[in-house]
């Protein structure tokens with residue numbers, strides 16, 4: 001996601017994150033925001049270190065320097081800030097025990113991560129607030145508010161809720177009338193920790209967003225079948241979908 005001021009950030013780092021970055025030309029990431037540590041949301045976390053390099057600086061390096069690798073410079077990677085709930089941060093440390101804000105002693109990157117458990121923060125011109133949801137355990141989504149832009153454009157808002165089976169009333173109140181709702185919808189059949197189609201549609205009715213994109217669907221039915229089942233203002237998301245502010 002890219003803010004109006006150019007700040008770019010990822011929400012979750014799934015298994016094919018690197019391939020997606022290559023496919024869609026994502027060559028700038030300033031921060032990472034994680035919903036939870038299930039492996040389908042964090043398996044690509046290690047590839048964040050490429051952005052430590054891209055965001056880093058070249059410093060002169062000569063023979064005799066312990067970090068000299070045959071080039072007149074070395075890259076000093078820039079740590080990436082990762083925003084997540086405290087429990088999720090703990091789980092990420094267990095899955096990736098080598099994560100650190102520092103590079104390795106031999107100059108190799110780990111990746112370099114600075115964790116921030118804050119429930120609200122800003123990423124460039126976007127204000128981000130954590131949204132409490134239930135996913136068989138206390139989990140979260142995020143409400144994004146683009147503050148910059150023309151006055152008449154108003155505040156542009158997007159709620160991103162990937163994995164959940166319950167949206168508490170407090171969260172429904174905070175996202176009511178949002179411009180875009182991105183919402184979990186696993187399948188038509190019920191699931192103990194994900195929303196089914198009828199449950200998602202019921203929540204969409206209560207939130208009353210201008211537009212909704214369903215995500216995290218399984219393979220029970222095809223994209224075309226989803227399209228046929230959904231009301232006009234609700235669409236199934238797809239790889240490479242681009243949303244632009246004010247559109």
Ligand SMILES: [Zn+2]
Nearest residue numbers: 036038135163
């Ligand atoms: Zn999950």
Ligand SMILES: [Zn+2]
Nearest residue numbers: 038040041163
């Ligand atoms: Zn998931």
